Amino acid sequence: MILELHRISTTFLRGTANAVKALDQLSLAVAPGEFVTIIGSNGAGKSTLIKSIAGLAPPDEGRDITPLPVYARAAAIGRIAQDPAESTCAVMTIEENLAMAARRGQARGLRLAVDDRARERFRAALAPIGLGLEARLAARVGTLSGGQRQALALLMATISGSRLLLLDEHAASLDPKTAEIVMALTARLVEERGLTTLMVTHNMQDALRWGNRLVMLHAGRVLFDARGAEKAALTVPGLVERFHQVAEDKLAFHR
Amino acid sequence: MSQVQALVLNMFEQGFLFAFLGLGVLITFRFFRFPDLTAEGSYPLGGAVAAALLVAGTNPFLATLGAIFAGAAAGLATALIHTKLRINNIIAGIIVMTALYTINLRVMGKANTPLLNTPTVFGDVAGWFSLSENVMTTIPIAAAMLAIGGLLLVWFFHTDLGLAVRATGQNETMALSLGVDVDRTKMVGLALSNGFIALSGALVAQNHGFADIGMGIGILVTGAAAVLIGEAIFGDRTIAVWVFAAIVGVLLYRLLVALALRLGLEPIDLRLVTALLLLLALAIPRFRRRILR
Numbered sequence: 001m002i003l004e005l006h007r008i009s010t011t012f013l014r015g016t017a018n019a020v021k022a023l024d025q026l027s028l029a030v031a032p033g034e035f036v037t038i039i040g041s042n043g044a045g046k047s048t049l050i051k052s053i054a055g056l057a058p059p060d061e062g063r064d065i066t067p068l069p070v071y072a073r074a075a076a077i078g079r080i081a082q083d084p085a086e087s088t089c090a091v092m093t094i095e096e097n098l099a100m101a102a103r104r105g106q107a108r109g110l111r112l113a114v115d116d117r118a119r120e121r122f123r124a125a126l127a128p129i130g131l132g133l134e135a136r137l138a139a140r141v142g143t144l145s146g147g148q149r150q151a152l153a154l155l156m157a158t159i160s161g162s163r164l165l166l167l168d169e170h171a172a173s174l175d176p177k178t179a180e181i182v183m184a185l186t187a188r189l190v191e192e193r194g195l196t197t198l199m200v201t202h203n204m205q206d207a208l209r210w211g212n213r214l215v216m217l218h219a220g221r222v223l224f225d226a227r228g229a230e231k232a233a234l235t236v237p238g239l240v241e242r243f244h245q246v247a248e249d250k251l252a253f254h255r
Numbered sequence: 256m257s258q259v260q261a262l263v264l265n266m267f268e269q270g271f272l273f274a275f276l277g278l279g280v281l282i283t284f285r286f287f288r289f290p291d292l293t294a295e296g297s298y299p300l301g302g303a304v305a306a307a308l309l310v311a312g313t314n315p316f317l318a319t320l321g322a323i324f325a326g327a328a329a330g331l332a333t334a335l336i337h338t339k340l341r342i343n344n345i346i347a348g349i350i351v352m353t354a355l356y357t358i359n360l361r362v363m364g365k366a367n368t369p370l371l372n373t374p375t376v377f378g379d380v381a382g383w384f385s386l387s388e389n390v391m392t393t394i395p396i397a398a399a400m401l402a403i404g405g406l407l408l409v410w411f412f413h414t415d416l417g418l419a420v421r422a423t424g425q426n427e428t429m430a431l432s433l434g435v436d437v438d439r440t441k442m443v444g445l446a447l448s449n450g451f452i453a454l455s456g457a458l459v460a461q462n463h464g465f466a467d468i469g470m471g472i473g474i475l476v477t478g479a480a481a482v483l484i485g486e487a488i489f490g491d492r493t494i495a496v497w498v499f500a501a502i503v504g505v506l507l508y509r510l511l512v513a514l515a516l517r518l519g520l521e522p523i524d525l526r527l528v529t530a531l532l533l534l535l536a537l538a539i540p541r542f543r544r545r546i547l548r
Contacts, residue, residue, distance in 0.1 A: 054432065074434035081428075089426045091491075092418070100418050104434045108415040156433070 002196045003030040003053065003164060008062030009220070010048050022048035023059065024220035032163075034227075035190055035197045037207040039239075040217035046200040049217070050168045053198070054079050075105030078157025078195075080170040084149035087156070087170075090142030094133060094152060097141055098122045101156035125155055129185055147178030151185055158189045165190065167199040171206070183210065204236050216243060262513055264390050270506035271397035272458045273477070277485070277505040278408055279451030280478030281497060285486075286412075287424035287444055292348035292475060294452050296355025297329040299471035301453025303359040306368040306466035315376040319457045326453020329355060330445035338438040359468055366468045375461035393462060400458075404451065405498050411447070412494045420444045452478070476529055481505040483536035490540075508532065 010023040023045045030036060040046050051057035054077060055070040080087045088097055099113040102121075119137055126134040129151050133144075141149060150170055157165055167186065171179040187210055190197050201207050207214055214231045216224040216239075223246050226234060234242075276298060283291035301322040308318035329351055336347040360366065378388040380396045411417045422430040423440040430437050452474075460466040485504025489496050515528045 069436075070431045071434050071436045074432050077432075079432045086426075086428050087432070089422050089429055091425050092421065096418055099415070100422055100430075100433050100435070103415050103419075108419045108435070110411070110414045110416055112410075112413055113415045113418045114413070 001029045002032045002034075003028075003198075005029070005049075005052070006062055008052060008059035010045075010052060010057055010059045010061075014060065021220055022057075023052065025061070026217075026221055028215065028222060030196060030198065032196055033194055034213050035211035036199065036213045036215055037211040038198060038200045038215050038217060039202070039204060039207045040223070043219075044217040045220040046217055047168055048220075050079070050166045050198065050200060053077070053164075054166060074162075076162055077164045077166060078104075078162035079166040080150065080153045080157055080168065082169040082172050084146045084153065084173070087153035088141045088149050091140060093138050093140055094126075094144075095119060095122055095137040097152060097156060098125075098159060101159050104160040104162060106160075125159060126152075128188075129155070129181075131181070145178070147174045147182060150174060150178075150182050154182065154185055154189060158193050158195060163196060165195045165197040165199075167197065169200050169202060172202055186210070204239055208234055208236065208239070216246075218243075218246075258517070262510070262517065264394065265513055266506055266510040267394045268390050268397065268462070270502075270509040271394065271401050272462055273455060273481070273509060274401050274502045274505045275404060275451050275455035275458065276474065276478045277481040277501040278404060278498065279448045279455065280475065281482050281501045282408075282444055282448035282451070284479055284482055285497065286421050287344075287441075287448075289344050290348075290475060290479060291330075291333065291445065291448060292345065292352045293329055293333045293355075293445070293449055294348075294352075294475045294478060295471045295473075296352040296359070297326040297449040297452045297471075298456040298474045299359050299466070299468060300329055300355055300362070301326050301456030302460035302466035302470055303362040303368070303456075303468075304453070305457035306370055306460050307362050307364075309370055309373040309375075309461070310368060315374050315379050315461065319376055319454065319461075322453045322457035323450045326456075327446040327450035329453070330447070330449030331442055333449075334438075334442040334445040338441055356468070363466060363468070367465055368467075369465045370461060371464060376458070377461060397458070401502065404454070405502065408447075408451075409495045409498050416440070416443065420447075473526060473529065476533060477508065480529055480533040480536060481508045483533065484508055487536045487539040504536075 005026060005028045007025040007027050008023055009021065009025055012020045012022055026045065026049065038046050038049065048057055052059050055068065055073045095114045095118070099118055102118070122137060123134040131148050131151055133148060133152065141152065144152065153170070171182045174182060183206060189195070197211070199211065212231065213227040214234065215222055224242055280294060283289060304325040305318045305322040308321050309315060333347045333351045336342050336350060337344045375388065377393045377396050381388050381392040386392050412421060419430065419435045420440045420443055423435060423437045424444065427437055430440070456470065459470070481504035482501050483504070484507050485500030488503065489500035511532055512525060512528060520528065
């Protein structure tokens with residue numbers, strides 16, 4: 001297993017009347033190379049799950065076996081949020097953003113960050129995306145479109161030693177055509193680098209189309225977990241039916 | 256010497272010495288996006304440490320180096336309070352600034368240390384060329400030092416560590432998720448900033464012939480005004496342009512202040528002039544955008 005979560009709980013506004021249990025004794029084990037798509041209604045705990053793994057929202061119950069701060073976890077974890085402004089730095093250039101990502105998990109010293117060799121490497125990595133970014137290495141990231149920024153963020157999350165990729169609705173704010181490009185790039189990079197991936201999405205079709213395992217969250221728990229052939233056989237209506245069925249069973253059980 | 260000539264010479268002499276302050280403020284004010292009040296203490300700290308060491312007979316270069324390290328330590332203290340105790344960065348700066356007032360008095364042992372018969376870096380360097388210390392020798396010496404300092408700063412902000420420091424100020428979430436230890440980069444940035452500011456204080460003290468406990472009052476606004484004037488002229492571009500703009504901003508600021516004094520304003524009016532300059536520097540870019548549209 002590359003990632004094991006054992007009965008973790010996270011409560012926001014703990015101890016107040018508005019306390020929200022975002023994760024409720026959630027357990028999840030992910031094997032190396034798995035590409036898990038995560039779906040669930042609003043408030044199901046999808047984003048909290050991603051943040052718990054990244055270290056941004058430490059669980060308040062459950063054993064945290066890696067008590068490392070966020071920056072230290074990032075040595076092995078690439079993460080992209082929905083907002084392009086969060087995963088890339090607008091006032092720095094494309095090559096500077098990539099150079100920072102390339103040093104993930106390594107010491108940062110007084111070596112010039114961008115040299116000709118690095119530029120060559122960045123161009124080679126940017127060219128296959130097909131957005132023309134390889135010709136704009138010295139352009140500020142703030143001048144790029146949302147889709148271009150998310151594509152760049154994907155490269156930044158995968159260009160160096162990360163083994164786990166966390167995607168939190170990274171294509172949700174893009175128009176359908178750009179989202180398609182970003183999703184195709186995601187699948188290609190995950191495949192090429194053999195990355196273990198957790199992808200939160202609102203889009204059921206995306207959840208079915210991509211990845212080799214599907215997890216449905218509800219009220220902070222895993223409601224449904226399908227892999228391999230079982231996942232391949234799933235359809236959107238089937239998924240919806242499954243959701244109602246399991247939710248009702250659980251309700252009946254709790255009664 | 257004509258009045259204009261004197262005015263221009265004074266602008267370059269004082270401007271080049273204050274430019275180190277501009278570079279220091281640029282780091283916190285522009286890259287870290289907060290006004291670091293440590294400057295109000297680290298600027299006179301630089302003057303006090305250099306003066307105390309010079310009076311004790313230390314070599315001027317070592318005395319100036321000591322001032323830089325003292326300033327860096329002050330910046331480090333602010334960064335530690337901010338990062339380890341999770342105290343707001345402006346408050347952390349105010350705490351260190353307040354503490355430094357006493358420390359500066361203790362370092363000098365009095366409120367004002369005259370440097371009348373002690374050697375200075377300007378006198379020493381001029382001596383290498385068999386010249387004496389005056390405005391015509393101080394200007395090229397200060398310019399050379401500033402060129403070295405400015406180039407070092409531009410180079411630093413293009414290294415791996417420099418990029419991480421910039422990213423910490425511009426987008427902390429991203430820096431964290433790329434594995435940057437932001438506590439460490441904040442320490443580096445604040446130490447660097449206050450090292451430059453203390454260097455400015457040490458050079459000004461040697462040039463003016465004294466270090467005074469009150470020399471830092473309002474210094475952050477001076478630095479911020481200079482940075483903003485430079486930015487109003489050159490706009491927001493590359494690191495090298497930012498550094499150059501900060502230096503030009505300081506020179507213009509000094510020129511405008513000198514002009515205001517020539518026009519009959521008294522020294523007590525200077526703060527009002529500074530406030531107006533700051534306001535103008537902030538307003539100009541907005542008007543420019545409106546005109547372009």
